[in-house]
Amino acid sequence: MKIRLIRHQDFVAGLMFCTAGIATAYAxxxxxxxxxxxxxxxxxxxxxxxxxxxxxxxQAAHSLKLDISSDESRLIEKPxxxxxxxxxxxxxxxxxxxxxxxxxxxxxxxVVISGIAYRQFRWxxxxxxxxxxxxxAVTVFVYGLGLPFQVLPA
Amino acid sequence: xxELVGQLLQGFEAALTVSNLLYCLLGVTLxxxxxxxxxxxxVATIAMLLPTTYGLPPLTALIMLAGIYYGAxxxxxxxxxxxxxxxxxxxxxxxxxxxxxxxxxxxxAALGVAALGSFFAGSVATLIIAVLAAPLAALxxxxxxxxxxxLMVLGLIAAIxxxxxxxxxxxxxxxxxLLLGLVGTDVNSGVERFSFGIPELSDGFxxxxxxxxxxxIAEIIHNLEKNEQRDIFSTRVxxxxxxxDDLRQSWKPVLRGTFLGSLLGxxxxxxxxxxxxxxxxxxxxxxxxxSRFGQGAIEGVAGPESANNAGAQTSFIPLLTLGIxxxxxxxxxxxxxxxxxxxxxxxxMTERPQLFWGLIASMWIGNALLVLLNxxxxxxxxxxxxxxxxxxxxxxxxxxxxxIYSVNQSALEVAFAVGFGLLxxxxxxxxxxxxxxxxxxxxxxxxxxNLRRALLLAxxxxxxxxxxxxxxxxxxxxxxxxxxxxxxxxxxxxxxxxQES
Numbered sequence: 296m297k298i299r300l301i302r303h304q305d306f307v308a309g310l311m312f313c314t315a316g317i318a319t320a321y322a323x324x325x326x327x328x329x330x331x332x333x334x335x336x337x338x339x340x341x342x343x344x345x346x347x348x349x350x351x352x353x354q355a356a357h358s359l360k361l362d363i364s365s366d367e368s369r370l371i372e373k374p375x376x377x378x379x380x381x382x383x384x385x386x387x388x389x390x391x392x393x394x395x396x397x398x399x400x401x402x403x404x405x406v407v408i409s410g411i412a413y414r415q416f417r418w419x420x421x422x423x424x425x426x427x428x429x430x431x432a433v434t435v436f437v438y439g440l441g442l443p444f445q446v447l448p449a
Numbered sequence: 450x451x452e453l454v455g456q457l458l459q460g461f462e463a464a465l466t467v468s469n470l471l472y473c474l475l476g477v478t479l480x481x482x483x484x485x486x487x488x489x490x491x492v493a494t495i496a497m498l499l500p501t502t503y504g505l506p507p508l509t510a511l512i513m514l515a516g517i518y519y520g521a522x523x524x525x526x527x528x529x530x531x532x533x534x535x536x537x538x539x540x541x542x543x544x545x546x547x548x549x550x551x552x553x554x555x556x557x558a559a560l561g562v563a564a565l566g567s568f569f570a571g572s573v574a575t576l577i578i579a580v581l582a583a584p585l586a587a588l589x590x591x592x593x594x595x596x597x598x599x600l601m602v603l604g605l606i607a608a609i610x611x612x613x614x615x616x617x618x619x620x621x622x623x624x625x626x627l628l629l630g631l632v633g634t635d636v637n638s639g640v641e642r643f644s645f646g647i648p649e650l651s652d653g654f655x656x657x658x659x660x661x662x663x664x665x666i667a668e669i670i671h672n673l674e675k676n677e678q679r680d681i682f683s684t685r686v687x688x689x690x691x692x693x694d695d696l697r698q699s700w701k702p703v704l705r706g707t708f709l710g711s712l713l714g715x716x717x718x719x720x721x722x723x724x725x726x727x728x729x730x731x732x733x734x735x736x737x738x739x740s741r742f743g744q745g746a747i748e749g750v751a752g753p754e755s756a757n758n759a760g761a762q763t764s765f766i767p768l769l770t771l772g773i774x775x776x777x778x779x780x781x782x783x784x785x786x787x788x789x790x791x792x793x794x795x796x797x798m799t800e801r802p803q804l805f806w807g808l809i810a811s812m813w814i815g816n817a818l819l820v821l822l823n824x825x826x827x828x829x830x831x832x833x834x835x836x837x838x839x840x841x842x843x844x845x846x847x848x849x850x851x852x853i854y855s856v857n858q859s860a861l862e863v864a865f866a867v868g869f870g871l872l873x874x875x876x877x878x879x880x881x882x883x884x885x886x887x888x889x890x891x892x893x894x895x896x897x898x899n900l901r902r903a904l905l906l907a908x909x910x911x912x913x914x915x916x917x918x919x920x921x922x923x924x925x926x927x928x929x930x931x932x933x934x935x936x937x938x939x940x941x942x943x944x945x946x947x948q949e950s
Contacts (some may be wrong), residue, residue: 409842
């Protein structure tokens with residue numbers, strides 16, 4: 296039962312909202328509250344944060360009802376770490392290498408790394424796709440739309 | 450009346466320049482394209498293309514972005530009918546009868562009726578916008594901060610009613626969105642809130658960053674874990690023009706769908722999805738023989754397709770007259786207008802009549818272009834449906850990255866977008882619908898500002914929201930919606946409507 300609960304969509308969602316709400320309420324206590332007539336920067340976020348925390352508790356409590364907590368279809372599916380990490384990594388690499396490595400190489404990197412996220416990927420197909428997209432990106436973004444990107448490594 | 454004609458003529462004059470026509474064509478073509486392709490919707494596309502519109506004149510930019518939105522409604526029906534996959538969430542119901550028609554060799558008739566019905570609905574809805582805009586804008590000019598605050602409360606509550614799934618989750622997502630919107634410098638006091646000393650955050654999170662992360666990137670990660678399967682309908686499409694018999698059967702559903710869609714589109718939180726569901730249910734109720742539905746009834750295509758197009762179009766009304774976005778796409782349009790220094794609201798109509806009427810006229814032009822474009826290009830869309838997702842998603846990612854990066858030439862913003870992508874993926878896993886969050890994100894700063902101003906003017910008396918009649922009326926409507934939401938049988942119907950999807 297306990298293990299079930301940790302994997303239950305509604306319970307985890309409730310916890311997430313509650314944590315976010317408390318964190319916001321705590322952070323807004325750093326800002327002046329003011330009065331209802333002259334609200335300081337902390338007033339609105341504090342109220343919203345408390346509201347969010349309350350909603351989170353309601354949601355979590357709701358999920359404890361027997362008929363809901365035993366509903367198998369509402370258990371969280373296993374996250375796909377492969378696509379999650381590879382897509383994120385590809386984008387980060389692209390963003391932080393763009394100004395030094397240039398659009399051509401960065402695009403190659405993005406397409407190859409994110410392309411591996413697909414389970415049945417094929418190397419030769421990825422090679423062709425990344426080359427094609429890199430040429431496309433340079434032609435369209437730099438020469439076509441005139442975006443100020445470096446093309447080749449500095 | 451003559452004034453209206455004059456204004457519309459002025460609009461056509463503004464919209465019918467060569468470059469505006471070209472961008473309108475580009476917008477509707479792109480819209481159809483992404484509508485046909487499952488896995489990428491108008492929200493992600495508009496977010497992606499926002500940065501490329503910086504250099505364009507404001508009217509041209511808005512014409513193109515609006516074209517993407519209603520083009521997507523057309524394209525969505527194509528893949529629903531041919532592949533039984535809704536390219537767009539609003540064409541879910543089209544699958545039911547459209548695909549059955551296609552399997553019986555009547556794909557052409559279904560596509561034809563969908564296109565003609567959509568064109569009719571789009572034209573009527575454009576006229577409705579033109580007629581209603583002036584009185585509504587005049588009303589909006591009477592709005593003070595209290596009324597604006599109450600209106601936003603109403604809009605957010607309407608978004609909850611129409612959100613999928615748990616009510617508590619939808620409210621919580623809105624609150625989370627409102628909070629996200631508050632990151633950055635507080636306009637009243639100049640204090641930087643929740644920015645953790647990061648200079649990129651002193652203006653808050655960019656709209657493009659949030660929407661592309663939560664919708665675009667999360668969607669890709671989620672799509673990759675499902676095994677995609679597409680049954681391409683390979684037999685011939687058949688005659689595209691519907692027969693006389695088809696027309697006789699479908700003109701009434703088209704009319705009803707148009708009416709229903711126009712009405713539901715105006716409501717804050719409404720729009721295309723609800724309209725198509727409502728129309729399908731209505732047609733099924735009215736039919737002499739309801740058992741035909743699901744077996745290839747042409748009414749089941751004609752009604753919902755007209756309704757979703759009408760709804761997509763009239764959802765521009767709250768944006769253009771009140772400055773309040775009724776759904777996620779309109780929230781993006783607010784972003785687009787802000788980029789060009791236009792604050793959406795009733796004053797747009799009086800201060801920038803060219804822009805206002807030009808955009809409305811372009812909607813009719815765009816709808817006409819869509820019919821001309823869609824029917825002959827069906828073959829191309831079918832071929833496009835055969836491009837596998839593994840080749841498509843790296844290209845989509847590339848567009849996302851370039852789009853986000855080029856807003857401020859900032860790598861950090863791409864990193865934020867990755868963060869929002871992970872957050873969006875978490876939302877999918879936890880069954881939390883993200884659309885209310887985006888609405889809250891856009892409305893957050895506006896809501897806080899109007900709340901503070903209203904209370905300041907009323908010397909801290911919270912009763913001001915009830916003592917001003919307009920504001921009280923709006924809050925009353927909101928309360929009514931909440932009551933409707935709590936009523937058990939309404940809840941059941943709502944759950945059912947979403948179950949069917």
